[in-house]
Amino acid sequence: MCRWLAYRGGALHPSLLVLDxxxxxxRQSLNSPLGAETVNGDGFGLGWYPIGxxxxxxxxxxxxIEPAWHDENLREISRAIHSRLFFAHVxxxxxxxxxxxxxxxxxxxHWLFMHNGRIGGWRHVRRELMLRVDxxxxxxxxxxxxSEVLFHLALTFGLAQDPVAAMRRAVEFIEETGRAHGVAEPFQGTIAVSDGERIWAFRHSSLGTSRTLYVSADLTALREQYPDAERLHAxxxxxxxIVSEPLNDLPGAFVEMPESTVGILGPDGYRDEPFLRAAA
Structure with missing residues (x-):
């Protein structure tokens, strides 16, 4: 349905990941072999934390609302910005x-949020979900x-205090509401949330068939494995x-995140932990 990436690390131009x-x-916006749709051309967005x-x-x-592959402003902006943490979405x-x-x-x-997926039976559950927003x-x-309603449900359930617990409560509420309306798969998707210091990335679907999500491998280990890969030194x-699809075909460069998992990327590195169980 969409493709996205979330970066954290030393300051760089987003173009190094978004374009190059x-x-x-x-390129995924025009040809996404792992996506639910091959083409993701219905607009894009870039969110970044300025350095200062x-x-x-x-x-x-x-x-x-331009297709990402067609927009010259994206090329200009992504090559001019410097950021230690940014999101991009097609x-x-x-x-x-x-x-x-x-x-x-x-x-x-200071929060950013993006989503790839859907709330099942949206036209049947929309009113009930929106009325639960604080x-x-x-x-x-x-x-x-x-997706925007999902974000505001997470804010309602305490995103600022505990992002994992808030997102868990939001998804559980969506699943409970959907099932009450006879929806077979109330939730499907991958989510990225950030407060500017950490990124929380969620992969979950009600039936255990989530959209793809990958995290890049430790860069020091990759450099040792591929000493001639000049690009890694950038x-x-x-x-x-963290990406919907790997950005290259270098073996071992990206590792798929398990189903119903939250990956946490911060100053202390990356780890993942269980998020929610899919329905039996």
Missing amino acids: PAHSLV GDAVGTPALFHS RAAAGPPIQQTNCHPFRHG PEFFPLIRGTTD FDPTARV
């Missing part, structure tokens, strides 16, 4: 219209996607990227 690799995110001082500030956003619309307010990532304060957050919903040793 053999199977970059922009020690404190994490409000992330910046750039959204466009969209394949599955019902909600093509408009800027429906482009990911979404932002609230009145503090409800007026902030600007678009018409299920990145800081702490650099890691």
Whole structure:
């Protein structure tokens, strides 16, 4: 349905991941062999935390309804920005219209959020899910996607205090609501959330058939394994990227994240842990 990537590490130009690799995110927007749709041309977005001082500030956003492969502004911006943490997303619309307010990532304060997947039976459960959003957050919903409602449900359930617990409660509520309406697969998708210091990446579906998600391998180990791969030296040793599809075909460079897992990428490195059980 969509493709995305989330980067954390030494400051670099997003173009090094969004544009330059053999199977970059922009190339995935035109040809996505592991995606539910081959083409993801219904807009894109870039969200990044600007460098300046020690404190994490409000992330910046750039959204466009142009196909990513066609937009010259994306090329200019991604080569000019420097960031230690950024999100990028290419969209394949599955019902909600093509408009800027429906482009990911979404932002609230210093939080970024993006999603690939769907809430099953959306037209049947939409009202009930939206009414569960806290009145503090409800007026902030600007678009018409299920993904934005998911984000605001997570905010309602305490994303700022405990991102994993909040996302678990949000997905459980979606699954409970969907099943009450007879929806066979209430939730499907991969999610990325960040507070500017850490990235939480979730892979889960109600039936255990989640969209693909990969994390890059430790860069120091990759450099030892491929000493002649000059491209690896463009990145800081702490650099890691979480992606819908591998950005190249270098064996071992990307490892698939297990089903119903949350991957946590922060100053102390990367780890993953169980998230939710799929329905039996």
